[in-house]
Amino acid sequence: MTDTTPQMTDTGPMGLRLKSAMPWLCAALLLLILPQIFSANATITLMNQMAITIIFALAYNMLLGQGGMLSFGHAVFMGLGGVFAVHVMSYVEAFGAPLPLPLLPLFGGFAGLLLACVIGSFSTRQAGTVFAMISLGVGELIAACSLIFVTFFGGETGVSADRTYGLPVFGVEFLRQSEVYYLIAAWLLLSVFLMYLYTRTPMGRMANAVRDNPERAEFLGYSARWVRFYSFIFSGFFAGIAGGLFALNYEIMTSESMSLVQSGKILLITFLGGMGYFVGPIIGAIVFTLLTTVLGRYTELSALYVGTVFVLTVMYCPRGLAGLLMMHEPAYRLGKLRRLVAPYLKVLIPVLVATLGCAALFEMLFHVRHAPPGDHEMRLYWVTFDSHSPIAWGIVIGVTLLAIMTTRALIPHIKDAWHDANTIDKGAS
Amino acid sequence: MTHALDISGLKKSYGKAEIIRGVDLHITKGERHAIIGPNGAGKSTLFNLITRRMAPSAGKVHLHGQDLNGLVPCKINRMGLSRSFQISNIFPRMSVFENIRCALLWSMGFRYSFWSLVDRSKPLTEAADAIIEQINLTSRRNIPAGVLSYAEQRALEIGLTIAGGADVVMLDEPTAGMSNTETDYIVELIRKVTVDKTLVMVEHDMGVVFGLADRISVLVYGKIIATGTPEEIRANPTVQEAYLGTAIKAEQ
């Protein structure tokens, strides 16, 4: 189920090359033109953040999805990579070392790799709970170290440097946000490509094998521990690359970047996107970053909504958003995907109303509890009203309930449409 | 004479219960050796001790003259000993093809390679497909191993075991639960793939045992009570009394 990459051995060599190169060319093109479409500085910052999160999430999934190792402390690899990259940047700034800025993330990567070699040497002995507990302990330990070794980690304020003091590359000094964007985009493409290739190497295949059945892998000549170790250090390397890019983008690393909160966040992102698919973490990173940024702009309750989305994902589509998309593959292959469009659109409206209604109730409750006394006026969905008025509450509750009931009434239709789209037509084939 | 496997004084106890009570067994290179015995005699445990799935309480095992003491299963496998399991031990979420390919990786020299791509290796793909053809699963090539039928999973189990081309092959009840035609097919397959190799197998089907084995050992209650050619074993009065009488009666 997990390995969704199609078998490419049957097509001829030319067909194979073109077919497998297409997604990468499209991605490269998209990355090139995105800043032309969204040229606002804020949007570019958002895209940079997204790209960094994608690399980190994919690196994390080398452990969780590909290798079956649940880590609660993976942010330390990204954090250490970032801190190291900041120090390299300061060094360049102070001594004028001839280091082109685009190579900076490599230093982050090697810092992550080195730390992973040390930690992996004992933590990869077993998978499962033991591994998870060690990762948690080590994560806490290093996060604590970042407050103790102040000269290296910078303590509470963190360490910072200025990226523009490095060598200009082809006249580019990385003063502008869009220049940084292209640098990050190039690293994103390269990292994703390398991590994808890794899944197609003997080590990548055996990582899956060890995840599924470590004992059998042992009896086929592979040491489960070494296989896990390799996955671990490569994951550490790419997490470090993400850290290096983070340092380059923000020019500051604080101890917060290696905290348990960050480690938890990347687990959430990977799970949300779907850890069983290579593209899962990419989807997760994009959706999560968008969600938190957009919500953060409009509400103070964004953590509540993100948490709700996560719980709903775990409960109703444990294979994540990528799994939700892949569910439609059989219908697509039958050429009947179009038959789902109308039913989906029909249910979309009540679902949207119900969601917005629930959110409105939370917002109103929050306003009633936390607005300064006497301030009854609140603005929501472009409407200004009295948050204490029973009429407002009545309307919102009524509309929400109605939307929920409509949604429930539509579920059988969706089920029928789904069944119809996934069965071969009689007489058609 | 060189022995493929030398087992001497092998013992295993769980707490006070002694399951293997001193086994001595010498298996010649190139022979097909069957181990028979009643349920619970310790046949699977003996396999587990030889392949270091678990450590023995006492005794020694030599593979091609080399002591296996302190070695882990993957090292033993690399020395040319491969085994199957009584309860299918496969990679359920991976396709049949992927299963077999994983079994080929080490023996085809890929080791811990992260610089070569599996899809690009034609010899690897061809070797895997050849094995799948042999175990009759070509039509199931691309479906997850976990959804195969019981008999198909048993065939895959054998495929995983023989894929690496080990020169000592140990099969734990390879035909258990198979229909007659399936059994015949698997026996032919075993015969074919173990030419010039050493085979040690646990088997309950006496037809299979007497048809395939060069020598037979009878394990009863953790001890080998007789070893010999099929004719010797059939004629052995102790074996008749302890096991074979009932087993042959059950066959009829």
Ligand SMILES: Nc1ncnc2c1ncn2[C@@H]1O[C@H](COP(=O)(O)OP(=O)(O)O)[C@@H](O)[C@H]1O
């Ligand atoms: N882990 C264990 N702990 C205690 N007893 C065990 C264990 N494994 C197997 N046994 C016992 O060892 C005996 C031999 O088992 P086994 O080797 O599976 O027999 P066989 O394969 O000949 O049918 C059985 O009586 C079983 O109950």
Ligand SMILES: [Mg+2]
């Ligand atoms: Mg048994």
